[in-house]
Amino acid sequence: MYDFDSIVDRRNTSCLKWDSLGTLYGREDLIPLWVADMDFPAAKPITEALERRARHSIFGYTFPSDDYYNAVIGWMARRHNFKVEREWITYTPGVVPALSYCIRAFTEPGDKVIIQTPVYHPFYSVIRDNWREIVRNPLKLEDGKYHMDYNDLMKKIDSRTKMLILCSPHNPGGRVWKEEELKELADICIRNNILIVSDEIHFDIVYSGNRHIVLGSISDEIRDNCVVLTAPSKTFNIAGLQVSNVIISNEELRRKYRAEINKDHVSTPNIFGGEALIAAYNESEEWLDELLEYLECNRDFFIDYINKRIPKLKAMKPEGTYLIWVDCRGLNMSPDELKDFFVNKCQLALNDGGMFGEEGKGFMRFNIGCPRSLLKEALERIEKAIDMV
Known part of the structure; x- marks a missing residue:
């Protein structure tokens, strides 16, 4: 069994996902669920x-x-x-x-x-x-x-x-x-x-x-x-x-x-x-097969949490990729307000939907390729921030 639950500190490794938060989002204390790479170590054979x-x-x-x-x-x-x-x-x-x-x-x-x-x-x-x-x-x-x-x-x-x-x-x-x-x-x-x-x-x-x-x-x-x-x-x-x-x-x-x-x-x-x-x-096929099981559990955990505890958001259930597209229009915020909300209220670094085209405005893209504990903390931050709006 491979370990996908342990958190590996990627800071100070010239890591785009973690080390550019201050430059791109204006603050360092964010959970980065944006760029599409994962927070898991590569398979041992690699x-x-x-x-x-x-x-x-x-x-x-x-x-x-x-x-x-x-x-x-x-x-x-x-x-x-x-x-x-x-x-x-x-x-x-x-x-x-x-x-x-x-x-x-x-x-x-x-x-x-x-x-x-x-x-x-x-x-x-x-x-x-x-x-x-x-x-x-x-x-x-x-x-x-x-x-x-x-x-x-x-x-x-x-x-x-x-x-x-x-x-x-x-x-x-x-x-x-x-x-x-x-x-x-x-x-x-x-x-x-x-x-x-x-x-x-x-x-x-x-x-x-x-x-x-x-x-x-x-x-x-x-x-x-x-x-x-x-x-x-x-x-x-x-x-x-x-x-x-x-x-x-x-x-x-x-x-x-x-x-x-x-x-x-x-x-x-x-x-x-x-x-x-x-x-x-x-x-490394065995590693991949175990990764897919873990990611699918992450996906299901994320979707279930949104549906039960954050009903103002609507998450599209992905059939593939470790990315989840979330409709945030239920928050009734402008695109700029939405970005500010997730960065400064939720302390999350996400991909703003507008970067994917006009049809993406009001959406945010989440990367679930991370340990489940990190995903859980991110969702809890959103739930708490929405309750305070």
């Missing part, structure tokens, strides 16, 4: 692999080894029933840089890129900063969860629409899209010559009763019209090691993508990131 590599004491240039590719191929087959060929895989230092490379490789300045809002906030900047036009296809909130709006999507498409960026599983809403939902989306895009770039970084964090479908696994036709972005970083809490993979079966698309990343000379990986990926995918 730590041991890094220690072994560090003892070698020479850290020169490296390249993805056979073990690296085989680890990715094996993981995709075992956990996601997706048969990946070695040549489809391209190392990239992160999913967000990969999104930017995809936009530059597959579209031109002035082209339109569709996103399904509210959505992970860097989607906006990677489109805008590369001189492309954002097209919003808002998700529909029905029965307490988000659904794709295909009618709106078809209305938004024109001759300048070249790409759709999919967030699967969805961040911040926690939806794990069903195969029929993905197929309908992909069929619309294929008919209109729109490439799908699928950010699947949270694809291993899925709760019981749900199954993540890798977009490229549905059919050969869909696979050849999509780019799948994956990483071990969310799954194994190793975001600081900067390792991700771009999976492209279409040879022409793959050639364009690699030509784009070669402009920046980023094809050689972080020497520790590669070792961590191999240890994660080959030796």
Whole structure:
């Protein structure tokens, strides 16, 4: 059994989540439930692999080894029933840089890129900063969860629409899209010559009763019209090691993508990131399975607490990810008042819903990837603060 209950002090480690509270939120005495990394130590095989590599004491240039590719191929087959060929895989230092490379490789300045809002906030900047036009296809909130709006999507498409960026599983809403939902989306895009770039970084964090479908696994036709972005970083809490993979079966698309990343000379990986990926995918499945059980209990604890003791808030029950999207409109506060309330009354650092788009205003995103005692304290702070309003 792995220990997910012990609190590890991350302060004074250049930790973005804990050490930037004063800069970002104006005070240090907050419980940080914001940026999407977890407060759990990495699996022991990962730590041991890094220690072994560090003892070698020479850290020169490296390249993805056979073990690296085989680890990715094996993981995709075992956990996601997706048969990946070695040549489809391209190392990239992160999913967000990969999104930017995809936009530059597959579209031109002035082209339109569709996103399904509210959505992970860097989607906006990677489109805008590369001189492309954002097209919003808002998700529909029905029965307490988000659904794709295909009618709106078809209305938004024109001759300048070249790409759709999919967030699967969805961040911040926690939806794990069903195969029929993905197929309908992909069929619309294929008919209109729109490439799908699928950010699947949270694809291993899925709760019981749900199954993540890798977009490229549905059919050969869909696979050849999509780019799948994956990483071990969310799954194994190793975001600081900067390792991700771009999976492209279409040879022409793959050639364009690699030509784009070669402009920046980023094809050689972080020497520790590669070792961590191999240890994660080959030796750390037991750790992940126990983590998923713990996170699911955290999710259920959080939802139950909100429903029973803080009825002014409405929490969306996530099917995947360790993020919970909470509707705070029942507090009748403006977005600025809401941010001030959570920081200065609840002493919590959260992600403000407005950063995910207009549809997110009045919501807050909570990160439940932490020991349950910390989560309990955060909820107690909210309950107490609301009682005093």
